Amino acid sequence: VLGIWNFSNQMQIRRLGEKKLIQRLSGSIRTDRSVVKGIGDDCAVLRFSSTDYGLLACDMLVEGVHFMKKSPPAAVGWKGLGVNLSDVAAMGGKPRWAVVSLGLPPQTKTAYVDQLYKGLRRCAHRYGVNLVGGDTVRARQVVVNVALFGAVEKSRLVLRSQARAGDILMVTGRLGGSLASGKHLRFTPRLKEARSLVAHAKPHAMIDLSDGLFSDLGQLCRASRLGAWIESERIPCAKGSTWKQALTDGEDFELLLAVGPNEAESLFRWAKKHLNCRLTPIGRMRAKPKTVVVTRKGRPVRVSAKGFSHF
């Protein structure tokens, strides 16, 4: 039935790019009524119980791409689960159960795998996740895939597609230089912050910053069919990072929120007292779709970066 594949489309995926590849693959997928939101947000949203939605996410980390051969394996394990926790945070949810697939070269040292699992277990323990299964297979490079199932109260679900024109954009923490500083291996997934934010004043939209602020804001705009203004002076830069790096570097794993203008002021004051990270207003959503304008001293500047693409 499955036949021999033909070579009718010879274009390489690196010419297509990652976003177009994902659009292409997800285009013809049909789902049934159990799926509230399929491909296109940080997690899939699933009918689960009368009070909660189920959340399902997965992320694959590859040696040489998401971490290096010399990266501490405990940090690699931490990151493997952490990136999924960041996805669940962006939906306003709580993580529950995770399964881990490991691809390992046969010459891998047992100490390496022990440490990798130690990081995974530590992250799981810290954030109340149950590691419930996995798979270990032979591979040419180390590959860590974590799939995570979580849940969110129906009233607390936040999508990336529900931002409104006039919403204030805010980010948690500081941005930029995550690869250079090593933060990308040791970040704090903003689970507690997101839960307490959503409980206090639910944002209209939320997304986690994995590909870079400019790129991920573009995703939020596209999903919400809106545009945005960013005042570059307001972007909270990590130590040693320029505002351009803060705008385009990937793997910050902070959250970007779109908050109603009437709630923004009080949320900002509340966050100063109650949140254990900073929350910074950086711009606004605007009605004109598909355009993100970045200003410097009140004037629009050109931003060329597209964020990280795998291909």
Add this chain to the structure above:
Amino acid sequence: VLGIWNFSNQMQIRRLGEKKLIQRLSGSIRTDRSVVKGIGDDCAVLRFSSTDYGLLACDMLVEGVHFMKKSPPAAVGWKGLGVNLSDVAAMGGKPRWAVVSLGLPPQTKTAYVDQLYKGLRRCAHRYGVNLVGGDTVRARQVVVNVALFGAVEKSRLVLRSQARAGDILMVTGRLGGSLASGKHLRFTPRLKEARSLVAHAKPHAMIDLSDGLFSDLGQLCRASRLGAWIESERIPCAKGSTWKQALTDGEDFELLLAVGPNEAESLFRWAKKHLNCRLTPIGRMRAKPKTVVVTRKGRPVRVSAKGFSHF
């Protein structure tokens, strides 16, 4: 906190072997009350609703190990989901939602990825699975990871650990030569068969045959703290396979069942009429733990194979 890892244990995982590696990694993992069964069965079993348990499984397929560069990509996609469906079948469950991570070299042709997804979608459609998300990343070899969430009525859950001494062992389909025949890429996950078997006469234990009958029976025995007898003449061999191949070849993705002796006869007759694959009695569970005896013409024979190990 995570520190630099040290080289205190320099043994390579290929010297340790896959089973010992998994034991080592899963040893110190703690889970909470939401986990009915964690690592150690075909799927994790999770508290889900008042009537059903949740099931969670994941499998990673790697180019050069589970499929070849020249394997039809649609078949690779089919297999990626199929191996997880086989895991859900072995618990008596129904699949629901899947997420797919793809590792792809940048020079991969779009036609290859299109076909891979076509196989995935076809398998999902055939077995009522919703593809709800995924991740695509750069990798040196093609890697396909599928994580699947399913459910099973509490009364229909079958574990691998509940076999009893005296149970009759049966297998679905025919065994052996799966890699040579290409069945390993195009097998029928025994979902419908398992559902209808469990509804008719629930087996005490069930496991899917991925590493080879001898090896997987060993797992069932270990989990149930029992041993087994196999009459090699009874093993249903695939066309062109010897009984030794049927006993030790991997990737059959058939089911092995342990059925109470009083139900076995009637189940066997029922299966002849109602099951769309053969169901063959091949031996018995016995009280002496950890020993699987294979007989030929009534005499025990030595079996050296341990099944497939990745390291």
